[in-house]
Amino acid sequence: MRLVATARCIPGMELAKPIFNEKGMVLLGRGVVLTQRMIDNLRQHQIPVLYIQDKATADIELNDVISHEVRVEAMNSIQTVFSAIEKDTFRWRGTQASAKIADEFKKIFTMLYGDLRQTKEAMNMLVYTHVKENYVFSHSLNVTLYTTAVAIKRGFNTKQLSEIGMGALLHDVGKLFIPQGILHKPGRLTEEEFEQIKKHTEHGFEFLRKTYEIPLSSAHCAYQHHEKLNGGGYPRGLKGDEIHPFAKVLSVCDVFDALTTHRVYRRSMLPHEAMELIYTETHTHFDVDIVEAFRSTIAIYPIGLTVKVNTGETAIVIGQNRDAPTRPILRVIKDAGGHSVSSYYDIDLMKDLSVMIVECDTV
Numbered sequence: 034m035r036l037v038a039t040a041r042c043i044p045g046m047e048l049a050k051p052i053f054n055e056k057g058m059v060l061l062g063r064g065v066v067l068t069q070r071m072i073d074n075l076r077q078h079q080i081p082v083l084y085i086q087d088k089a090t091a092d093i094e095l096n097d098v099i100s101h102e103v104r105v106e107a108m109n110s111i112q113t114v115f116s117a118i119e120k121d122t123f124r125w126r127g128t129q130a131s132a133k134i135a136d137e138f139k140k141i142f143t144m145l146y147g148d149l150r151q152t153k154e155a156m157n158m159l160v161y162t163h164v165k166e167n168y169v170f171s172h173s174l175n176v177t178l179y180t181t182a183v184a185i186k187r188g189f190n191t192k193q194l195s196e197i198g199m200g201a202l203l204h205d206v207g208k209l210f211i212p213q214g215i216l217h218k219p220g221r222l223t224e225e226e227f228e229q230i231k232k233h234t235e236h237g238f239e240f241l242r243k244t245y246e247i248p249l250s251s252a253h254c255a256y257q258h259h260e261k262l263n264g265g266g267y268p269r270g271l272k273g274d275e276i277h278p279f280a281k282v283l284s285v286c287d288v289f290d291a292l293t294t295h296r297v298y299r300r301s302m303l304p305h306e307a308m309e310l311i312y313t314e315t316h317t318h319f320d321v322d323i324v325e326a327f328r329s330t331i332a333i334y335p336i337g338l339t340v341k342v343n344t345g346e347t348a349i350v351i352g353q354n355r356d357a358p359t360r361p362i363l364r365v366i367k368d369a370g371g372h373s374v375s376s377y378y379d380i381d382l383m384k385d386l387s388v389m390i391v392e393c394d395t396v
């Protein structure tokens with residue numbers, strides 16, 4: 034399978050992974066041959082990339098980070114709890130109600146953790162294959178997956194994992210208290226509107242700390258996930274170790290997911306592009322150890338990506354090397370002259386150290 038920007042899909046291409054509707058039902062199944070109308074529809078739904086069947090990589094299977102069933106169940110739970118909080122904030126502050134939130138989120142987290150723990154490979158790009166998904170919900174889920182993977186890497190114990198997981202699921206819960214018109218405004222925000230959006234950190238903290246069953250450290254994830262190491266973040270401008278260690282993990286995962294997700298106002302970045310941007314802000318914004326743990330957790334060059342190497346050949350990423358995210362396994366499809374090769378061959382960048390990726394297909 035090959036990763037292709039939806040903008041560059043052409044009729045006749047065959048889907049290698051299904052596309053789901055907002056309820057998790059298959060909209061376009063694996064093996065469907067795309068028509069222009071389907072492609073237009075997917076573009077309209079802002080699905081930035083698709084997995085397409087490809088002769089050269091027909092033998093390559095992509096393992097999802099979590100199973101489709103777990104994803105659908107987690108998304109449904111997030112949606113149910115968030116909508117309930119939004120509709121009747123006060124009711125949720127009772128002891129019984131807060132136990133319900135905590136229980137529901139513990140359940141989601143246990144499911145996600147169960148699937149994640151089994152993943153031995155670097156986390157592949159969380160390709161957006163659901164149309165009409167609510168951004169706040171899918172962002173909460175993605176950030177939780179990244180955060181948990183990094184927390185596992187950093188050796189967090191079970192209690193810490195459950196607390197940071199709960200914090201990640203609820204880190205943007207304060208957005209439910211921001212007027213929808215501002216939150217989803219397609220154009221540029223005024224200074225005043227931006228100030229209101231920033232308040233989601235405080236609203237989230239206030240809500241969660243009064244929700245008895247939610248650990249205080251999880252509430253601090255909501256409060257502090259926009260703080261920066263140099264004190265330039267919000268809401269309190271905390272510096273260095275004043276920032277909770279959980280929030281330091283969360284801020285990297287939050288920014289990475291925001292950058293790699295397509296929004297109305299900008300195209301999505303590829304993992305390596307988002308990583309470059311995060312690097313430029315390491316030390317000032319992000320904790321260097323967390324960035325390093327993050328870098329070795331995710332697949333910087335996701336499976337299916339078309340790349341060019343320094344020897345001039347064009348190849349597709351077909352596998353990852355554990356703990357060496359910048360050196361995946363490639364399958365060469367074109368020689369240095371740009372001609373399709375008569376028989377494909379693989380290069381393992383861990384074994385062939387003189388070869389390196391110099392260019393990626395833009396998505």
Ligand SMILES: [Fe+2]
Pocket residue numbers: 204205233258259
């Ligand atoms: Fe946020």
